[in-house]
Amino acid sequence: MLRIRYEVPGGPEVLFAEDVPVPAPGPGELLLRSEAVGVTLPVVRKVREAAEPIALGGEIAGTVAALGEGVTDFAVGERVTGLCFGHGYAEYAVLHTAMASRVPGGATSVEAVALVRSGLVARGAVGAGQIRPGESVLVTAAASGVGSLAVQLARAAGAGRVVAAVSSRDKADFVRGLGADEVVLYGEGAWGDPYDVVLDGVGGELLGPAVRALATGGRLVAYGSGGGTVEAYELLVRGASVIGFQIRAVAQGRPEEYEGWRRGLWEAYASGALRPAVHEEIPLAEAARAHRITEERRNLGKVVLIP
Known part of the structure; x- marks a missing residue:
């Protein structure tokens, strides 16, 4: 599968694509066939500033391809979105169930990554x-x-x-x-x-x-x-x-409140009261361009990578 990575800190130009095996989900995790990846300014900044390379994580949305041990709340084939702390700039990514929520019918994966985490x-x-x-x-x-x-x-x-x-x-x-x-x-x-x-x-x-x-x-x-x-x-x-x-403090310390916020966001979206804005959908292989747009603050709404 295609994955975006970098080895030395720097600007968008340090990102490169590589072909790696599809990861396996661990206990309590989902394997997602990714359909959309949200680009965030904190990740863009870390690529330039972090002393050591980090896994390019962030908001992802897609279809559940496999379940890790002990997962009973989700099923293969369901559409899910959530925050990936591992390698999220990839065609397949691992997502912990605590960070996952279902994408309701009528919403696209692109809309999900533009709405939920942000x-x-x-x-x-x-x-x-x-x-x-x-x-x-x-x-x-x-x-x-x-x-x-x-x-x-x-x-x-x-x-x-x-x-x-x-x-x-x-x-x-x-x-x-x-x-x-x-x-x-x-x-x-x-x-x-x-x-x-x-x-x-x-x-x-x-x-x-x-x-x-x-x-x-x-x-x-x-x-x-x-x-x-x-x-x-x-x-x-x-x-x-x-x-x-x-x-993150809310997600880890007050999970019921966190889940209530997620439900409220989807309800506001369904009613038309909240409109997520997407600047551009960019192919995953062009992640450097997506980072450049975000770093230069040229975006109007969310920049989304499409695996």
């Missing part, structure tokens, strides 16, 4: 922000896979004003189409009136301006992989707070 992160970030009816919300990286869903979920949570922060003006129509009332650009001065809640998926150098954009008593939810430093004084003068959110 939607869970967005759902968790919105919940951590404790948005109250009528409050103002700023969403950074609003055109990303997570951000595009966070814009919609913030509106559904009762936000009175939702503002999308993006890197370039050509993303404005896209985020407005998701429900954003206004659009602001990074690096163009102040981001409008202060916000009750900032949902930040960027971090790094953007974290400081995001904190300064908070209103008195505001809350910033940091859920991205970009790191960054917060000045305590900036929080003090605003009476503001910063909340870190990580979806």
Whole structure:
């Protein structure tokens, strides 16, 4: 089978394709014939920055091809999506049942990888922000896979004003189409009136301006992989707070709540209240191009690899 791997850290150019045997599922695992693989910014960053090569994991969706020992909740032939911590950039991938959920009829595998993992992160970030009816919300990286869903979920949570922060003006129509009332650009001065809640998926150098954009008593939810430093004084003068959110902590520590979130996402999708956005479907062998689009933040929604 085809699998994408790399041996030394670097940009998208370090990725290469190889032919390897189909893996066997272990106890509690599923073997999926993959139909879609979601590209995430954290994985793209790790390829460039990690000291040692990592397995290219992430969101996958496909059809169950084999069951590991002890698996009784799934059957061969079912369509499943979930988070793969091993080699996910491949024609076949192993998925632990704890990370797996069924893809309902009417949804494609591409829609599944655009909705579920990104939607869970967005759902968790919105919940951590404790948005109250009528409050103002700023969403950074609003055109990303997570951000595009966070814009919609913030509106559904009762936000009175939702503002999308993006890197370039050509993303404005896209985020407005998701429900954003206004659009602001990074690096163009102040981001409008202060916000009750900032949902930040960027971090790094953007974290400081995001904190300064908070209103008195505001809350910033940091859920991205970009790191960054917060000045305590900036929080003090605003009476503001910063909340870190990580979806893995929910998946491992509160599995029933995690499953409830997944069901809620599919229900919102089925009703038309939540629309996952897909930037492009790219052949698996062209993973380097998919990484380049994501790293350069040119995507409008999710970049998806097709094995």
